[in-house]
Amino acid sequence: MKYHLPSLKKVEKKSSLDAYFDRSWGTIIRGAHRLQILLQDDLCNGIINIPTVLVSGSNGKGTTSAFIESIMRKHGCKTGLYTSPHLIHPTERIRINGKPIDEKLLEEFLFITIEKSKKYLPDASFFELTTATAFQIFLHQQIEFLVCEVGLGGHYDSTNCLSPIVSVLTSVSLEHTKFLGETLTKIAADKSFISRRNRPFIVSETLNKEALMGVKETTAITGAIVCHAKDKQPNLYENLLQKIARVDNNISYHFAKLNLINLRTALCAVEQIKEEFKNQFQKLIPLNEISLEQAILNTEWPGRFDIRMIHNRSVIFDASHNPDGFKYFLNEYEKSIFSNKKCVLIFASLNDKDWKSTLNLLPKIASSIIFTEVPSNRAQIASEFLSYINENNNKEELISNYQNLSCFTIPNYELALETAMNQFPDLPLVITGSIAFIGMAMDRFGLEFHRGME
Known part of the structure; x- marks a missing residue:
């Protein structure tokens, strides 16, 4: 029997967000300072006071972000997760406790942001408006912990106005060379500017020597503490990883090799949060193996x-x-x-x-x-x-x-x-x-x- 795609009437999603989130428009304007102008002092101070993990990378940043968010939530934190782009609906980009926000909430705050931009940043880009909207929603929802995926690169990305307690670099490939540079070293150097002085900067095992040179160059400037994910795996995690890999081989493709690499990176980030910020995150001490396993197996991307x-x-x-x-x-x-x-x-x-x-x-x-x-x-x-x-x-x-x-x-x-x-x-x-x-x-x-x- 010949196959036909479902009728558009069944799958079309019409809302006032359609025109705004049309993927065919938008200009890339770089500079984290621009988002600070758009947010203004009160909102800017509010969002940088939320404990945050900032995640950059050519591949794997979405999956890694999802793992970190799921683990933090499973251990009792009220979480926010910001990712881009969305696959089907714009609300996927902004999640509270793992669930996409309500469409009406997105519409309400997006309208506020657009009106605000007319006064403070008339040439605000699509990504700047969306990011500012997300940050306002996270403040409104009073989240305890934010996992934020970088949009493009790192150094000049809008998300780099945050003050992450831990930063993560998942991978480096040749991409966006017009903006980031034409070598892996230059691209890695740009992405590594999401790191902060005396704060952990988690580097995935996927980076080669050329990319690691870029990490070294930038962290010499930022003063971040570089942590290589492959060197920071307690026995608890190794046992858990092996268990999950065995389960996966039997029932699904959910934890493919790349996902296990991303998971190791995410676990390293959570471990650094636990070690470096014990007083702030008592909920993570000790990490519960059952909660960890449930958080990981329930994470989908x-x-x-x-x-x-x-x-x-x-x-x-x-x-x-x-x-x-x-x-x-x-x-x-x-x-x-x-x-x-x-x-x-x-x-x-x-x-x-x-x-x-x-x-x-x-x-x-x-x-x-x-x-x-x-x-x-x-x-x-x-x-x-x-x-x-x-x-x-x-x-x-x-x-x-x-x-x-x-x-x-x-x-x-x-x-x-x-x-x-x-x-x-x-x-x-x-x-x-x-x-x-x-x-x-x-x-x-x-x-x-x-x-x-x-």
Whole structure:
């Protein structure tokens, strides 16, 4: 039976937030001082007095943030979690005790922020307005602890107006080179400016020597205490990690290798909070192994090796928006129940991502690839993917990878989804690329969305 996407009437979400959160608009304006101007003294002083963990990284920062929030909440703290971008609904960005805020609350405070910006920061960017709104909501809800994901880089990001008690760097890849620099060292140096003097700065085990040079350069300026996650694992955590890995191998893909790395980073951050701020966080002393396990197993981050059954078919959503992210996805695919199967793959990217390097990796698991694009002024034009492959026929590796593949260009992503579902019904379907594309695809399939905060 031919598959058709659900009627738009069933999945469309209409609200006054639609125009504001349209992904097709917005300008990047850098500088944390600008958010201080927008917030003004009272709000600015209020938000920096909330104990905060600030998390940056090219990949893994969302998952790591979710782990930290879940652990803190499970040990009795009233938490706030700020992440970006959202997959389906804007309220996902701002969570209180693990749950997305009410849409009316977001509308109310967003209106206040926009009116305020007319007086104090008329050229406020989309991200600045959203971040200022989030911070006001966290103050209004009287949270005890904030986990905040950095938007872009670190040094000049709006979130860097906070005063984190612990900062975290999850990974470093070549991205946003126009803003952050063209080497891993420069990018790591920029991201490391979220660290603070005499405060712990947690560095993931994923960083290579080049990236660590950038960390060293910046922390010599900030005076932060660098803590390498792989060196800071008490026996309790190692036992817990092994237990969770065993459970995962039996029942799900939720804790893939990358998630275990992110989990180790998150546990290191929580351990540093406990050790450095004993008087402030008595609730964490001692950390309860049962609570830790429950917090970790209840943490979900949709859109990362996210397997759903649609029309009796396995569809895997993965927001591999850069080459390193797709390498992690490949590793998990090759260890999963799909390891001996080629897939149909749909790919879309934004034009500021390193999509050319990702193209080399796609054929490793695919028998057919459909190139598409998202409705955004930042979208990479779908036809240019195949053009790049054809124009670079002197690159033997690239051409040999694509020799035995069926490749199509379908600019309309909805038509691309339906085509893949109908023309290749017996193969697993992988939908990958930009986070915006993953969210739009999940939404058009009419999937129930939850960022599992139980």
